[in-house]
Amino acid sequence: MKKPNITHDNPLSRTxxxxxxxxxxxxxxxxxxxxxxxxxxxxxxxxxxxxxxxIALMKAxxxxxxxxxxxxxxxxxxxxxxxxxxxxxxxxxxYGQLIEQTRDAIEDHAEHSVPVKGLRKLxxxxxxxxxxxxxxxxxxxxxxxxxxxxxLARGTGVMKLFPKHIREMERILPxxxxxxxxxxxxxxxxxQGVPIARVALFRGCVMDVLFAGTNVNTVKLLSAAGFEVVxxxxxxxxxxxHAHSGxxxxxRGLARTNVxxxxxxxxxxxxxxxxxxxxxxxxxDHLLSEDASARTDANWFAGRVIDVSELLxxxxxxxxxxDEAATAADPVVITYQDSCHLRNVMKSGSAPRKLMKQxxxxxxxxxxxxxxxxxxxxxxxxxxxxMAGQLLDHKMVHAEATQAEYLLTSNPGCLLQMKLGAERxxxxxxxxxxxVVDFLxxxxxxxx
Numbered sequence: 180m181k182k183p184n185i186t187h188d189n190p191l192s193r194t195x196x197x198x199x200x201x202x203x204x205x206x207x208x209x210x211x212x213x214x215x216x217x218x219x220x221x222x223x224x225x226x227x228x229x230x231x232x233x234i235a236l237m238k239a240x241x242x243x244x245x246x247x248x249x250x251x252x253x254x255x256x257x258x259x260x261x262x263x264x265x266x267x268x269x270x271x272x273x274y275g276q277l278i279e280q281t282r283d284a285i286e287d288h289a290e291h292s293v294p295v296k297g298l299r300k301l302x303x304x305x306x307x308x309x310x311x312x313x314x315x316x317x318x319x320x321x322x323x324x325x326x327x328x329x330x331l332a333r334g335t336g337v338m339k340l341f342p343k344h345i346r347e348m349e350r351i352l353p354x355x356x357x358x359x360x361x362x363x364x365x366x367x368x369x370x371q372g373v374p375i376a377r378v379a380l381f382r383g384c385v386m387d388v389l390f391a392g393t394n395v396n397t398v399k400l401l402s403a404a405g406f407e408v409v410x411x412x413x414x415x416x417x418x419x420x421h422a423h424s425g426x427x428x429x430x431r432g433l434a435r436t437n438v439x440x441x442x443x444x445x446x447x448x449x450x451x452x453x454x455x456x457x458x459x460x461x462x463x464d465h466l467l468s469e470d471a472s473a474r475t476d477a478n479w480f481a482g483r484v485i486d487v488s489e490l491l492x493x494x495x496x497x498x499x500x501x502d503e504a505a506t507a508a509d510p511v512v513i514t515y516q517d518s519c520h521l522r523n524v525m526k527s528g529s530a531p532r533k534l535m536k537q538x539x540x541x542x543x544x545x546x547x548x549x550x551x552x553x554x555x556x557x558x559x560x561x562x563x564x565x566m567a568g569q570l571l572d573h574k575m576v577h578a579e580a581t582q583a584e585y586l587l588t589s590n591p592g593c594l595l596q597m598k599l600g601a602e603r604x605x606x607x608x609x610x611x612x613x614x615v616v617d618f619l620x621x622x623x624x625x626x627x
Contacts (some may be wrong), residue, residue, distance in 0.1 A: 185243045194284040196241050204238045213264035218552045223243045227254050230264035230274050255281050260423050261519035262551040279422050286425025307384050307416040317388040319413050320355035341627050344564035349568045351598040359387035360394035361412050368398050368408040375405035376447040383456050384416040396620035397487055402494030415623035423557045428487050434463045435473050442476045452487045452616055454518025454590035457525050458486045488530040499624040505540035514546045514583040518590035531589055531615050538622050547577040555596035575600040587615045
């Protein structure tokens with residue numbers, strides 16, 4: 180559908196008109212199927228806090244029926260970007276693309292304070308795209324924990340200078356490292372037995388600093404299942420956090436870099452173990468659709484992206500999994516929290532469950548509303564701590580009801596958020612939060 184021929188006086192309205200996909204805006208039938216799927220609408224019951232409501236606001240701003248003010252900006256920032264509305268939508272509205280385009284337009288006119296501008300520039304341009312700088316962050320965090328500075332900061336009350344949600348996040352930070360998966364395993368890891376396929380691992384940026392052990396276990400599990408693994412050392416950040424935060428052009432630049440690097444490899448699949456990264460990678464074809472020079476390679480790339488659980492469950496030569504500490508009479512109870520982007524964008528909610536149910540001496544118990552966002556949503560739990568906290572508290576009620584000894588998930592943000600929930604609710608001593616890959620690898624008969 181042709182965009183309206185309107186001349187806007189408001190600069191943000193003009194930018195929204197230029198950047199938003201008008202066909203997607205008009206595809207929304209206002210049927211309301213998205214309402215019960217939306218976490219923020221379920222929390223508030225307020226129409227503008229729903230996908231339908233936000234799309235109506237976007238269209239009104241583009242059509243010149245309203246001026247996008249601060250309330251408009253606030254509503255767009257309140258969205259988790261979990262995209263649970265998309266599977267529920269009978270018209271297949273690409274809401275995730277609309278919210279990213281809207282935030283990109285808003286960011287073009289944002290009036291951030293000097294400290295916020297500096298922090299955004301540091302994080303999005305100075306840190307995430309640069310592996311060597313991330314390694315130094317990992318080393319610094321490791322030194323902070325091992326040197327006693329962490330105990331000193333807590334003991335002297337220095338941490339009280341920070342907001343409550345930052346103090347809570349500091350308490351559950353995992354052991355960081357400057358030695359990622361390439362430093363530990365190299366850039367190639369052979370398959371055990373006759374190779375089924377050759378795959379490339381997307382190691383991520385935060386993932387390879389805070390959860391490098393999970394990356395290592397991913398490679399070894401893939402090897403045990405019959406896959407040769409290539410790990411290109413010059414890969415960069417996926418761009419998900421950039422896209423979610425209104426930095427779409429930066430996200431496109433990162434996508435071009437990754438597409439160029441992985442396209443040179445002779446691989447059958449590009450494997451990710453982080454739902455948030457995977458959702459960004461699998462949509463590189465859309466992100467670069469306007470770039471004629473990169474479009475073909477972006478399509479090649481997106482068509483090969485797959486989550487590790489999906490690849491193992493559908494293509495792998497799986498080793499035997501067993502929890503040796505449990506018996507058939509007294510199995511270990513586990514449950515699972517869906518990664519929103521893995522389930523809603525990559526359409527892979529069943530594969531992790533299939534793998535977990537194959538572990539001997541383990542009883543899988545489905546959590547109520549496991550498909551509802553935990554409140555992590557990239558950096559949402561930092562920028563919107565109140566709403567994120569409400570979602571997490573509800574999530575923990577359902578998690579505790581399972582009486583599970585292990586709460587598993589498939590995304591680093593979800594993992595940290597659920598660790599925070601276990602700590603906040605006082606159950607971390609009896610409910611261990613783990614990445615599903617780590618749980619499986621520890622119980623693999625070929626984990627040597």
